[in-house]
Amino acid sequence: MxxxxxxxxxxxxxxxxxxxxxxxxxxxxxxxxxxxxxxxxxxxxxxxxxxxxxxxxxxxxxxxxxxxxxxxxxxxxxxxxxxxxxxxxxxxxxxxxxxxxxxxxxxxxxxxxxxxxxxxxxxxxxxxxxxxxxxxxxxxxxxxxxxxxxxxxxxxxxxxxxxxxxxxxxxxxxxPLLQYPEMVIHPPMLYLGYVGFSVPFAFALGALMMRYPGEKWIRITRVWTMVTWTFLTCGIFLGMHWAYAVLGWGGYWGWDPVENASFMPWLAATAFLHSVMMQEKRGMMKSWNVWLIFITFMLTIVGTLLTRAGLVSSVHAFAQSSIGTWFYIFLGQILLVCLFTFILQKDHLKSDHQIESLVSRESSFLFNNLVLLLACFVILLGTFFPILSEYVQDHKVTIGAPYYNAVAIPIGLFLLFLTGVGPLLPWRSASLKAIRRNFVIPVIALWGMVIVALVAGVRPWKDGEFQTGTFYALIAFALAAAVLTAIVSEFLRGAGVIAKQTGKNLFASLVLLTRRNTRRYGGYLIHIGLVIAIIGFAGTAFNRNVEQEMGLHSKMHIGPYDLECLGFSQDSNSNYNSEFALLDVTSNGKPVKVLTTSGFTNLQMTPEKRVYLASQQPQTMVAIHSVPEWDLYVVYEGINQDTGQPIIKAILNPLVGWIWFGWIVIVIGSIVALVPSITPSTAALKIPASATVQAAAGQSALKGGD
Known part of the structure; x- marks a missing residue:
C-alpha cells in the first residue's frame, strides 16, 4: 500500500x-x-x-x-x-x-x-x-x-x-489529546476553513489578472468565503470546546499561538464579508477588498507555518522541522505575485463613490474593518513577539494572556458596539431624526441592563478596589442588550409590515421576511449568535474554584453545590488505564436531578485521569454539569502519594453554555445566509388597498441588500 x-x-x-x-x-x-x-x-x-x-x-x-x-x-x-x-x-x-x-x-x-x-x-x-x-x-x-x-x-x-x-x-x-470525540471532526473543520480560503484567493487574483468587468466575481468570491468562514468558525468553536473538556484547566481559550493562527484569518475574512457589501452596493473599497482576500489567504499559510516550523511552543504544534523553509519561500512568492498583479492592474480598482457621511452604513462598515484588522495586527504582533525578541536580544520574551486581554477585550467591545450600530444606519447619510428614532429603544435597553446588572451584584468595585474584569463584563452585558434589541427590532419591523400585508401571524411573517432576503437576515442571525457567545465570554469574570483532597465521604462546597466523595477506583482496557472518583452532587441540600435514558436520576460525577498504554502519556477526562447559569467543572488531579487520597478541583464557570449556544446560532445564520432568497415571482404578496400606506412606511425592511 x-x-x-x-x-x-x-x-x-x-x-x-x-x-x-x-x-x-x-x-x-x-x-x-x-x-x-x-x-x-x-x-x-x-x-x-x-x-x-x-x-x-x-x-x-x-x-x-x-x-x-x-x-x-x-x-x-x-x-x-x-x-x-x-x-x-x-x-x-x-x-x-x-x-x-x-x-x-x-x-x-x-x-x-x-x-x-x-x-x-x-x-x-x-x-x-x-x-x-x-x-x-x-x-x-x-x-x-x-x-x-x-x-x-x-x-x-x-x-x-x-x-x-x-x-x-x-x-x-x-x-492522547486527540483521543476525544470532537477531535475526529475539529481538525477537518479547521482545515476546511483554512484550505477553503484558497478558492476566494484564486478568484480574486484571477479576476484582477484578467481585469474582470463588473462585480460578478465579488459575488462568487463572497459565497466561497462565506462557506469557508463557516467551516473555520466551526473549527474554532470545536477547538475551544475540546480545550475546555480535555485540557482540564477550566478555560477554553488561552491565546495559544496556534489558536491565534486560526483566529487571525477568521478576523480578516470577517472584515471582507462586511466590506464586500460596500463594493456590491456602492462600487467602493475595491482595492481594499482584494487585499483583504490576499491577506486572509496569506494568514492561513502563516498559521500552517506556525504549526510546522517549530517557531512557537504550543500544545497544538508539530515537532520542529526544516519544512518551514518551504513555507517561507512559498509565502514570499505569494506576496510578490499579489503585489505585482495589484500594481499592474490597480487602475482597474478605482472606486465608483466615496463615503459621504461619517454617520452612515458605509462608515460603520469601514470602522468595522479597521477594528477587525487592528485586532488581527495586535494578535499577530503578540504571536510573533517571542521570535522577534529572540532575534533582537538573543532570548525569547513570551507574551501571555494579560497582553492579549488588555488589548483584545476593548477592541472586542467596540466591535460589539458597531454590530448594533450598523443595522440602524442607512446608506449614504443619516438624518438626526432617523438616528433618534432608531437608537432610542436600544439605548433604553442598554441602560436598563446596566441597572439590572448593578442590582444583581455585578459591580466593578469590591472592597474599595476597581475590578477590571467585572467592569468589562458590565459593559458587555449592556452592549449585548442594546445590540440584541436593535437586531430584534429590525426583524419585528419587517415582519410587522408583512403581517399587515398578508394577514399572517408573526412567526410566519418572520419566516417569509427571512426568505425574501436570506443574506441580510441570515447575517443578523450570525450577529445574534456572536452576541450570545460574548455574553458567555463575559461570564469568565465571575469564575470560582476550589481544590482539596477528598477521602471517603469528604465534602467540598462551591457556589450552590456540595460534592461528596463516594469512593475512588481504577479501571483498565486494552488502550488505557484509568483512575477516577465518584462524586455525589447536591444543591442547597437536595440531590441534583439530570435527565438520562432511564428518566430523571440523581447527578453523580466521575472525573477521570487516564494513562494510555502505547505512549504512556496521561490524559484528563473532565466531568461537567451544565445549566444555563453556569457549568460545574470537576477535575481529578491525581493521588496524593503521601496520603493516598485523590485531589479534586472544582470550578464554577458562569454562562459557559451560552458560548456553545451562540455557536449553534451562528451556524444556523450562516446556512440561512447561503440559501438563495426566494424570487420576486414566488414572493409576490397580495397587498390589500388598506395596507398600502403602512407598506410604504416599511418598505426599507423588505428591500434587498444589507
Whole structure:
C-alpha cells in the first residue's frame, strides 16, 4: 500500500503541474490572441481535466494512508508513530491528521476537493474559472511537492526490508489529546476553513489578472468565503470546546499561538464579508477588498507555518522541522505575485463613490474593518513577539494572556458596539431624526441592563478596589442588550409590515421576511449568535474554584453545590488505564436531578485521569454539569502519594453554555445566509388597498441588500 500511495502522490503532482503549465499557457494565448497547434480553449480544457484527475490521485493517496492505519501496517513509519492496534476505529481516522505528513496530505486532499468542485462548475464563467483553477493548481503543486520531497507520508521504517526485517508488534499510539470525540471532526473543520480560503484567493487574483468587468466575481468570491468562514468558525468553536473538556484547566481559550493562527484569518475574512457589501452596493473599497482576500489567504499559510516550523511552543504544534523553509519561500512568492498583479492592474480598482457621511452604513462598515484588522495586527504582533525578541536580544520574551486581554477585550467591545450600530444606519447619510428614532429603544435597553446588572451584584468595585474584569463584563452585558434589541427590532419591523400585508401571524411573517432576503437576515442571525457567545465570554469574570483532597465521604462546597466523595477506583482496557472518583452532587441540600435514558436520576460525577498504554502519556477526562447559569467543572488531579487520597478541583464557570449556544446560532445564520432568497415571482404578496400606506412606511425592511 505504501508503493501505491507514493505513486498516487507522484501522479497527483504531475497532473497538477500540467494543470498549472498548460492552463497558464492557454490563458496567455487567449489574452494575447496567439496561435498554437492546439486551440487555446482545447488546451485550457485539458488542463481543467488534469486538475480533476489530480483530485482522484490525491484521494487514492489519502485512502492508502487510512487503509494502512486500519490494517496496522507498521512498516510505514507514520503509521508506527501515530497508531496502535488497540486504537478505537474512530480515532484511526484521526491518525491521518495527528502528524506532520498526514496533516499535509489532508491539506492537499481538501484543496484538491475544492478544486474538483470549482472545475466541475466552470461553465458558470469559463474564463474566470479557468484563471481560478490555474491558480489553485499552483497552490496544489506546492503542497504536493512537500508531500513528495519534504514530508512523504509513506516512508518506510529505516532499514526495513520486506520479508526480512521484523516489524514492531505494536505502534506508539495516537496522541492522547486527540483521543476525544470532537477531535475526529475539529481538525477537518479547521482545515476546511483554512484550505477553503484558497478558492476566494484564486478568484480574486484571477479576476484582477484578467481585469474582470463588473462585480460578478465579488459575488462568487463572497459565497466561497462565506462557506469557508463557516467551516473555520466551526473549527474554532470545536477547538475551544475540546480545550475546555480535555485540557482540564477550566478555560477554553488561552491565546495559544496556534489558536491565534486560526483566529487571525477568521478576523480578516470577517472584515471582507462586511466590506464586500460596500463594493456590491456602492462600487467602493475595491482595492481594499482584494487585499483583504490576499491577506486572509496569506494568514492561513502563516498559521500552517506556525504549526510546522517549530517557531512557537504550543500544545497544538508539530515537532520542529526544516519544512518551514518551504513555507517561507512559498509565502514570499505569494506576496510578490499579489503585489505585482495589484500594481499592474490597480487602475482597474478605482472606486465608483466615496463615503459621504461619517454617520452612515458605509462608515460603520469601514470602522468595522479597521477594528477587525487592528485586532488581527495586535494578535499577530503578540504571536510573533517571542521570535522577534529572540532575534533582537538573543532570548525569547513570551507574551501571555494579560497582553492579549488588555488589548483584545476593548477592541472586542467596540466591535460589539458597531454590530448594533450598523443595522440602524442607512446608506449614504443619516438624518438626526432617523438616528433618534432608531437608537432610542436600544439605548433604553442598554441602560436598563446596566441597572439590572448593578442590582444583581455585578459591580466593578469590591472592597474599595476597581475590578477590571467585572467592569468589562458590565459593559458587555449592556452592549449585548442594546445590540440584541436593535437586531430584534429590525426583524419585528419587517415582519410587522408583512403581517399587515398578508394577514399572517408573526412567526410566519418572520419566516417569509427571512426568505425574501436570506443574506441580510441570515447575517443578523450570525450577529445574534456572536452576541450570545460574548455574553458567555463575559461570564469568565465571575469564575470560582476550589481544590482539596477528598477521602471517603469528604465534602467540598462551591457556589450552590456540595460534592461528596463516594469512593475512588481504577479501571483498565486494552488502550488505557484509568483512575477516577465518584462524586455525589447536591444543591442547597437536595440531590441534583439530570435527565438520562432511564428518566430523571440523581447527578453523580466521575472525573477521570487516564494513562494510555502505547505512549504512556496521561490524559484528563473532565466531568461537567451544565445549566444555563453556569457549568460545574470537576477535575481529578491525581493521588496524593503521601496520603493516598485523590485531589479534586472544582470550578464554577458562569454562562459557559451560552458560548456553545451562540455557536449553534451562528451556524444556523450562516446556512440561512447561503440559501438563495426566494424570487420576486414566488414572493409576490397580495397587498390589500388598506395596507398600502403602512407598506410604504416599511418598505426599507423588505428591500434587498444589507
Amino acid at each position: 505504501a508503493t501505491f500511495g507514493s505513486f498516487a502522490l507522484i501522479a497527483a503532482l504531475a497532473l497538477a503541474a500540467y494543470n498549472l503549465l498548460a492552463g497558464t499557457f492557454a490563458l496567455r494565448l487567449i489574452a494575447t490572441g496567439g496561435q498554437a497547434r492546439i486551440s487555446p480553449e482545447r488546451l485550457a480544457d485539458t488542463a481543467r481535466r488534469a486538475g480533476i484527475a489530480s483530485f482522484v490521485a490525491v484521494t487514492c493517496a489519502a485512502f492508502a494512508l487510512i487503509w494502512s492505519v486500519f490494517t496496522n501496517d507498521f512498516s510505514i513509519a507514520y503509521v508506527l508513530e501515530h497508531s496502535n492496534r488497540a486504537l478505537p476505529a474512530a480515532y484511526k481516522f484521526s491518525a491521518m491528521w495527528s502528524g506532520q505528513e498526514g496533516s499535509l496530505l489532508l491539506w492537499a486532499w481538501l484543496l484538491a476537493g475544492y478544486g474538483f468542485v470549482l472545475r466541475l462548475t466552470h461553465k458558470n464563467d469559463v474564463k474566470l474559472y479557468a484563471y481560478a483553477g490555474t491558480i489553485l493548481a499552483g497552490i496544489q503543486v506546492f503542497f504536493l511537492s512537500l508531500l513528495n520531497f519534504a514530508a512523504p507520508p509513506f516512508s518506510l521504517l529505516p532499514g526495513y526490508v520486506p520479508g526480512i526485517t521484523p516489524l514492531p508488534d505494536d505502534g506508539n499510539g495516537l496522541n
